[in-house]
Amino acid sequence: MIEVENLYKSFGDLDVLEDVDLTIEDGETIAIIGRSGSGKSVLMKHLVGLLKPDKGRVLVDDIDIGAIPYEELREVRKHFGVLFQGGALFDSMTSFENIAFPLNYFTSQSDEEIRERVLECLELVRMPDVGPKKPSELSGGMRKRVALARAIALEPRYILYDEPTSGLDPETSNTIDELITQLSDELNVTSVVVTHDMHSVFAIADRAAFLHNCHMHWVGPVDDIHKKPDEILDRFVKANEYHVGDPLRATASQRGQV
Ligand SMILES: Nc1ncnc2c1ncn2[C@@H]1O[C@H](COP(=O)(O)OP(=O)(O)OP(=O)(O)O)[C@@H](O)[C@H]1O
Incomplete structure (x- = not known):
């Protein structure tokens, strides 16, 4: 479980987060x-x-991660897989080497064990054959999937996704959404998805947490977004769900493509 308590963060004069509270339960998928x-x-x-935090705490499994030395934080981080916005793959390495990187860095597994785990991860993201390819040889959606394979290499308990569908066409976005759901089910992980893609939110998330004017304005089950209207949230949702009816999104979802 992750608990954010009374979190404040500013950069110089810019106040970004004020008094933010959020509890992320084990096994759920929450969209920020x-x-x-x-x-x-x-x-x-x-x-x-x-x-x-400037003020407040973040507890991961009851550990206040702002108050521990770097060595302990490194241990906590082993439980996290992060999919950064651009994928953040190493361009000079093959997909295989990218996925092997955290295994080499954080574990003392043998080359054979690492090879098996990398192939397993490529299988999980349904791209068993791209190991020898460099990121530059892959499409944007494929790069995200390799980055996702790398994020799950250490068998994390938590996966954080930063805008996983940004810059992707609707059909590829569906693929990524379906993969997020599949990994959440198969690996029983807790997923935190930062996004403004409301189609994704409704497709993959159990709950949504809405930040507005530095505050956590609304937190609740995605089913309540329309049921329990909040004027500011409603305005945000309407402005961002224009492509919910996009036929490509619908078509790929219905086909269940991954
Ligand atoms: N390291 C930093 N130093 C200074 N300002 C920062 C830093 N990180 C973020 N900010 C500022 O904090 C604010 C919030 O940034 P953040 O990236 O969290 O926004 P976001 O909600 O994720 O936006 P987007 O949807 O555009 O990615 C922005 O004004 C940003 O410029």
Whole structure:
């Protein structure tokens, strides 16, 4: 479980998060939503200790990650897989080497064990044959899937996704959404998805957490987004769900493509 308590964060004069509380339950998929610049990525970075709160705490399995030395934080981070916005793959390495990287860095597994795990991860993202390919030889959606394979290599308990569908066409976005759901079910992980893609939110998330004006304005089951209207949330949702009816999104979902 991750608990964010009374979190404040500013950069110079810019207040980004004020008095933010959020509890992320084990096994759920929660979407962090909000306008561009509302602090979604800043909040996500606090969950894994990449940023430290000015005030407040982030507890991961009861450990206050802002108050522990780096060596202990490194141990906590082993439980996290992070899919960064651009994928953040190493361009000079093959897909195989990218996925093997955290295994080489964090574990003392043999070359054979690492090879098996890399192939397993490629299988999980349904791209068993791309190991020898470099990121530059792959499409945007394929790069995200390789990055996802790398994020799950250490068998994380938590996967953090930063805008996983941004920059992808609707059909590829569906593929990524379906993969997020599949991994959540098969690996029984807790997933935190930063996004403003409301189609994704309704497709994959159990709950949504809406940041607005530095505050956690609304948190609840996605089913309640329309049932229990909140004027500000409603405005945000309407502005961002224009492509929900996109036939490509619908078609790929119905086909169940991954
Ligand atoms: N390291 C930093 N130093 C200074 N300002 C920062 C830093 N990180 C984020 N910010 C600022 O904090 C604000 C929130 O940024 P953040 O990236 O969390 O927004 P976001 O909600 O994820 O937006 P988007 O949807 O556009 O990605 C922005 O104004 C950003 O410029």
